[in-house]
Amino acid sequence: xxxxxxxxxxxxxxxLLRRADWDVDGVRDDVRAYVAENLGDPDxxxxxxxxxxxxxxxxxxxxxxxxxxxxxxxxxxxxxVFPAYASAHGHxxxxxxxxxxxxxxxxxxxxxxxxxxxxxxxxxxRGVSCVMAIRRGDTFTMPxxxxxxxxxxxxxxxRSWQKISAGAGAHGPRE
Numbered sequence: 183x184x185x186x187x188x189x190x191x192x193x194x195x196x197x198l199l200r201r202a203d204w205d206v207d208g209v210r211d212d213v214r215a216y217v218a219e220n221l222g223d224p225d226x227x228x229x230x231x232x233x234x235x236x237x238x239x240x241x242x243x244x245x246x247x248x249x250x251x252x253x254x255x256x257x258x259x260x261x262x263v264f265p266a267y268a269s270a271h272g273h274x275x276x277x278x279x280x281x282x283x284x285x286x287x288x289x290x291x292x293x294x295x296x297x298x299x300x301x302x303x304x305x306x307x308r309g310v311s312c313v314m315a316i317r318r319g320d321t322f323t324m325p326x327x328x329x330x331x332x333x334x335x336x337x338x339x340x341r342s343w344q345k346i347s348a349g350a351g352a353h354g355p356r357e
Contacts, residue, residue, distance in 0.1 A: 210276075210277050210278070211282070213274070213276060214276040214277065214278070214279070214282055214284060217267050217274040217276050218267070218276075218284045218285070220271065220272075221267060221268070221269045221271045221272050221273070221274065222269070222271070222285075223269035223270050223271060224287060225269065225270070225287050226267060226268065226269040226285070226286045226287055227267075227268050227269070227286060227287060227288055227289070227290060228265055228266070228267060228268075228279055228286045228288075228289045228290075229265070229266040229267075229268060229273075229289075229290050229291065230263060230264075230265055230266075230289070230290075230291040230295055231263070231264060231266065231291065231292065232251070232261050232262060232263045232264070232294065233251065233252055233261070233262055233264065234248075234249075234250025234251060234252040234253060234257070234259040234260070234261050235252070235259055235260045235261075235262065236250060236252065236253060236257055236258070236259045237258050237259055237260060238258070239258075240258070242260055243260070244260045244261070245258060245259065245260050246258070246259075248261060265277060265279055267279065267284070267286065280308065280310075287311065288310070288311040288312055288313060289305060289310050289311070289312040289313075289314075290312065290313045290314060291312075291314045291315070292314070292315050293314075293315040293316060293317065295314050296314030296315045296316040296320070297316060297317065297320055299321075302314070302322075316331050317331070318330070318331055318332035318335075319331070319332065322334065345357050
């Protein structure tokens, strides 16, 4: 059977995706359950990260000139945030993890999220352990009041720190 323009493969996958009546919440829930069951591990991690979708016009929701890590510069784009679920058995994108009670050991994210005090408080209120990149001048609410991250880190004894590998980088080990 000849393919029509825009169709992928003889089964018309694009036509199916475009015209099928999807239960979006049901598909999301099924994928999340499958991932949680098959990637199960006591040390599983939830990772938040964003990506930019470059756009020509401004008719799509959320399109504006903003920094896109995908492009490495400010461009006309949409930015989407995606939670990834990872363990020693693999990784996958899933949604509404806390609402569904999906187990994970800790949450991690880059500086964009680490600077969001509301997010740090929200995670703390729910008992979620987290590791997020922050700026040295970011503050934390401590019993004695607001404290800068660099001041708190400097107050720790040297034995509190250890150098570990974050894997091989393009220019050698990342420690």
